[in-house]
Amino acid sequence: MATINNNFSKLAAxxxxxxxxxxxxxxxxxxxxxxxxKLGIGNTTESLPPFLVKAMKNKLDLLSNNETYxxxxxxxxxxxxxxxxxxxxxxxxxxxxxxxxxxSDGAKADAANIQELFGKNNIIAFQDPAYPVYxxxxxxxxxxSGFNKKVGAYENFVYLPCNEENGFIPKVxxxxxxxxxxxxxxxxTGAVMSHNQLKEFVDYARENKAIIIFDSAYCEYVxxxxxxxxxxxVEGAKECSIEINSFSKNAGFTGVRLGWxxxxxxxxxxxxxxxxxxxxxxRRQCTFFNGASNIAQAGGxxxxxxxxxxxxxxxxxxYMGNAKIIKEGLESVGLTCYGGDNSPYxxxxxxxxxxxxxxxxxxxxKCHVVVTPGSGFGxxxxxxxxxxxxxxxxxxxxxxxxxxxNM
Numbered sequence: 581m582a583t584i585n586n587n588f589s590k591l592a593a594x595x596x597x598x599x600x601x602x603x604x605x606x607x608x609x610x611x612x613x614x615x616x617x618k619l620g621i622g623n624t625t626e627s628l629p630p631f632l633v634k635a636m637k638n639k640l641d642l643l644s645n646n647e648t649y650x651x652x653x654x655x656x657x658x659x660x661x662x663x664x665x666x667x668x669x670x671x672x673x674x675x676x677x678x679x680x681x682x683x684s685d686g687a688k689a690d691a692a693n694i695q696e697l698f699g700k701n702n703i704i705a706f707q708d709p710a711y712p713v714y715x716x717x718x719x720x721x722x723x724x725s726g727f728n729k730k731v732g733a734y735e736n737f738v739y740l741p742c743n744e745e746n747g748f749i750p751k752v753x754x755x756x757x758x759x760x761x762x763x764x765x766x767x768x769t770g771a772v773m774s775h776n777q778l779k780e781f782v783d784y785a786r787e788n789k790a791i792i793i794f795d796s797a798y799c800e801y802v803x804x805x806x807x808x809x810x811x812x813x814v815e816g817a818k819e820c821s822i823e824i825n826s827f828s829k830n831a832g833f834t835g836v837r838l839g840w841x842x843x844x845x846x847x848x849x850x851x852x853x854x855x856x857x858x859x860x861x862x863r864r865q866c867t868f869f870n871g872a873s874n875i876a877q878a879g880g881x882x883x884x885x886x887x888x889x890x891x892x893x894x895x896x897x898x899y900m901g902n903a904k905i906i907k908e909g910l911e912s913v914g915l916t917c918y919g920g921d922n923s924p925y926x927x928x929x930x931x932x933x934x935x936x937x938x939x940x941x942x943x944x945x946k947c948h949v950v951v952t953p954g955s956g957f958g959x960x961x962x963x964x965x966x967x968x969x970x971x972x973x974x975x976x977x978x979x980x981x982x983x984x985x986n987m
Contacts, residue, residue, distance in 0.1 A: 587720045590734075592727045596712050596956035597621055603941070604950055617979035619906065620950040622767070622924065622968045624832045626898060628879075629891030632831060635882035639875050653871045656862065657683025657840070661877050664884040665840060674812040680844050680858065682865055683872045683880075687797045687826035687839040692717035694793055694822060694841065695759070697860055698849075702758035705738035707750050709768055709957030709964075711795070714761040732959040741960045742769055748918060748927070749777050752784040758850075760785065762811075763795040765802060768957050768966035769927040770919015772807045778814045785820035789850045791857075792821040797839075800830035800896050802922045818844040819854075827876075829924065830892045831883045838876040899924050902976045903969035909980030910967065913987045926967040927954070936962055947986045949979045 600620055608616060642648040656662065662678040669676050684690050692713050695704075704718050715734065718724070724734040733739055738757050740750035748771035753760070762781065764773040785792050792811065799809035811817045826839035847857045882888040907920040916929040930939040936953035943949045943965075952968070954961030969976070 585720065587722045590719050590724060590726050591716060592734075596952070599956070600940075600950065600952065603944065607944055614948050616944075616948050616950060617971075617975050617982065618950040619967045619969075619971060619976070619979055620952045622829070622970050624829065624834045624895075624899075624970050625972055626832060626895060628832050628836070629883070629888060629895060631885070631888045631891050632879040632882045635888075636836075636875050636879040639878035643875070650874060653874050653877070655866045655869055655871045657681060657872060658874070658877045658881070661881045661884075664881050668884050669810060669812070672808070672810050672813055674810050676812070676842060677845070680842050682841045682843060682861060683877060684839045684841060684865075684869070685837040685872050685876075686828060686833075687795065687824045688713055690824045690839060690841045691761075691793070691795060693864070694824070694861075695721055696864060697857060698759055698791065703736075703738060703756070705740055705753050705757040705760045706958070707762055707766065708733075708739040708741050708959060709954060709961035710761060711763060711767050712957065714763075714793070714795075715958070732955070732962070739958065739960070742766070742771065743960055744918075744929075747771060749773055752780050756788055757790060758788075759791050759793060761793045761795070763797075764808075765798040765919075765923035765925075767795075767798065767923075768925055768952065768954065768961065768964075770921075770923035770925045771927075772802055772804070772922045774806075775808050775814060778808060778811055778817075782811070782814045782817045782820060786816055789848065790820065791847070791849060792817075794821050794823045795825075796823055797826040798829055798923055799825065800892065801900065801924055803900075804922055807922060812842075812844075818846040819848055822847070822857075827880050827883055830896055831879070831888075832892075832895055833876065833879070836873075836876050836879060838872055838880045898973070899969045902971060902973060905973075905976055905980060906967050906969060909984060913984055920969070924969040926969070928965050928967055930954075930963050930965060933963060936965060939965055943983070947979075947982045949982055 662681040665681050724736045742748040742750050748769040794811040811821045823842040827833040843858045843861045845855045845858045848854050903920040907917050907926050910917050910928050918927040920926040936955040940953045952966040954964030
């Protein structure tokens with residue numbers, strides 16, 4: 581008799597973004613003539629950079645000819661792309677080997693699947709607030725006994741609060757943990773960790789033989805040259821860190837789907853020597869994954885080139901221009917805002933201690949603007965909203981104008 585994985589039933593009420601979609605749909609059905617302006621989900625809106633499009637079209641042309649057609653590629657990713665990523669990281673003074681890169685169909689899947697490498701009894705720590713997939717994937721894997729509604733958190737997990745008092749940068753755990761999820765620039769708060777702040781985590785992980793899962797999907801938005809874009813800029817990080825990244829937010833590949841994970845051969849944990857984790861992830865990918873789209877990978881390689889990289893930077897600059905408009909607009913109506921300078925997200929404090937979802941509903945019903953409630957990212961996200969800079973400029977301007985007129 582088949583049975584289900586009951587760990588799914590431990591997940592807290594509906595996933596954040598589907599719940600936003602549900603409330604938005606209900607509003608649209610009730611008020612079909614009201615135009616909604618969406619500053620919620622971080623989905624890119626501008627067209628793909630031309631140089632990348634050309635590269636993918638050229639790949640399609642090759643696939644349309646029997647003499648140049650190719651089917652399955654390497655599960656680890658095209659060699660040229662992995663070598664290109666090695667050169668990309670050298671811009672930050674980071675030296676890596678192509679065999680340490682694993683190309684995927686996006687950072688989200690890697691962020692969810694990477695926990696498969698670690699034992700069920702490992703103690704997991706998360707930045708709080710955090711991108712929901714980190715937590716939810718560990719819930720489904722059976723590492724929690726359930727959700728505690730009183731505190732708004734899962735049992736057995738260690739939450740590392742990110743709040744106004746600590747500048748939304750977490751402190752290292754004060755107890756022993758085994759796996760730590762970090763994201764910088766952070767989604768949702770927009771905070772960026774300094775070299776010294778990252779080094780504290782690296783030092784902790786090396787001392788405790790813990791692993792850091794470092795999500796750097798928004799690193800191209802870091803304009804401050806004193807801030808790190810990769811955890812491997814910190815000495816010793818290769819011994820304790822897996823880095824996840826993506827072409828989604830700098831190249832506009834949210835729908836094209838292409839990302840990568842770096843699993844250094846120097847990684848060590850409590851019960852295995854260097855090289856084993858790299859081999860495990862390679863085996864996992866070879867067993868469960870047939871490789872990323874060869875068309876998408878052609879676009880990714882183009883994004884790393886001189887022309888492609890500049891076009892991607894132009895795209896990033898466009899969204900950062902949106903972020904400036906949003907932040908200045910929200911501050912003009914008295915909201916306290918963070919982020920938006922080295923990150924595409926603005927983390928805004930709700931007025932008068934209004935709950936995140938109540939302020940979401942207020943902005944939806946009074947201003948016709950959709951944002952993301954901070955509480956959906958974890959207990960420390962309550963009393964905040966995340967506002968996304970991903971949108972057409974005219975819609976962003978219109979949304980901010982509506983907020984100014986109706987708040």
